[in-house]
Amino acid sequence: MQNSIGFSLWLDFIERDFVKSGKLKELIDRGVIDGATSNPAIFANSILTSEAYKSDIEKFKSEGLEPKEIYERLAIEDIKLSAEELLPLYKEGRRGFVSLEIDPFLADNVEASIEEGVRLYSELNYPNVMIKVPATDAGYKIMEELVAKDINVNATLIFSMKEAISCAEAIKRGQKRAEKVTAQTVLSIFVSRLDKATSSQTFGIVNSNMIYKEVMERGYKNTTVLFASTGVKDPELPEHYYVEQLMANETINTAPLKTIEAFEKANIEVKNNLPLSQSTVTETLRAVSSSYSPPKVLTDLKKDGLVAFENSFRDILEYLK
Numbered sequence: 001m002q003n004s005i006g007f008s009l010w011l012d013f014i015e016r017d018f019v020k021s022g023k024l025k026e027l028i029d030r031g032v033i034d035g036a037t038s039n040p041a042i043f044a045n046s047i048l049t050s051e052a053y054k055s056d057i058e059k060f061k062s063e064g065l066e067p068k069e070i071y072e073r074l075a076i077e078d079i080k081l082s083a084e085e086l087l088p089l090y091k092e093g094r095r096g097f098v099s100l101e102i103d104p105f106l107a108d109n110v111e112a113s114i115e116e117g118v119r120l121y122s123e124l125n126y127p128n129v130m131i132k133v134p135a136t137d138a139g140y141k142i143m144e145e146l147v148a149k150d151i152n153v154n155a156t157l158i159f160s161m162k163e164a165i166s167c168a169e170a171i172k173r174g175q176k177r178a179e180k181v182t183a184q185t186v187l188s189i190f191v192s193r194l195d196k197a198t199s200s201q202t203f204g205i206v207n208s209n210m211i212y213k214e215v216m217e218r219g220y221k222n223t224t225v226l227f228a229s230t231g232v233k234d235p236e237l238p239e240h241y242y243v244e245q246l247m248a249n250e251t252i253n254t255a256p257l258k259t260i261e262a263f264e265k266a267n268i269e270v271k272n273n274l275p276l277s278q279s280t281v282t283e284t285l286r287a288v289s290s291s292y293s294p295p296k297v298l299t300d301l302k303k304d305g306l307v308a309f310e311n312s313f314r315d316i317l318e319y320l321k
Helices: 015-020 023-029 040-049 051-062 069-092 110-124 137-148 159-175 192-198 203-218 241-245 257-266 278-291 292-319
Strands: 008-011 097-101 127-135 153-158 184-192 224-230 251-255
Touching: 008 257, 015 023, 015 051, 015 069, 023 040, 023 069, 023 159, 040 051, 040 069, 040 292, 051 127, 069 097, 069 110, 069 159, 097 153, 097 184, 097 278, 110 127, 110 203, 127 292, 137 159, 153 159, 153 292, 159 184, 159 203, 159 224, 184 192, 184 203, 192 203, 192 292, 203 241, 203 278, 203 292, 224 292, 241 257, 251 257, 278 292
Parallel strands: 008 251, 097 127, 127 153, 153 184, 184 224, 224 251
Antiparallel strands: none
């Protein structure tokens, strides 16, 4: 997605038939998106509901593969297909990344997660793949090690300023240890869930704005702010609401397909909308704080996010038994 402010739109959806049919390539060729992401919930929805995987699943089961092995075969194939479509953009220096998340049940196991991240990156064998790691105490160590090994990292499930800076500093430590600093990283800050949890239409935007401003002021190398979970959950809002509000210099926005289609259809001018005025920030925080504890909201959302990914992964493994 070429524009004067370095704003990117990534598709938060991967499914075998969608990619093979050329629909992903169409979005890329039209200049609508220049990246894609996946997570356990996305793959759960694809694998459990699409007919595209059934023959492979039966084949792998007949070969005696374990559920996680089957999942990895399916996910790796989808990520490779997507990476191939995005590779020309990557080679042109126009981002072009696709992400795959490590096993959420390994999130607190630093050694096992590092081993899996390295293995998946090697098996995928595409330079435009990112390994997704959640922003937790263990995750910071995992990110550092992967970046030190020159592996692209997507630091995900970021809700608070502390988590964002902890991720960026871990990445920075990894860069200092790397033989060469070429790995690209993104900080995935979740947005719309904050508004749903606080009956707000602006808390997610304000929180994202504050994190973006701090990260940009610190000037981290090879690290881009990404606004995630930007599909609307309030029916009163236009589908493209968060994408439009969070357009900013050198940022990425990941969104579901219907959100991206709505954004394209609305023909919205790409312009820098951040940072917000201090009065807007103050007013929003005051309004939210009158009924909620923002730190507790962010903590609870983080816990919910980790559990949701575990549940989605569990559903996949149960289905593949």
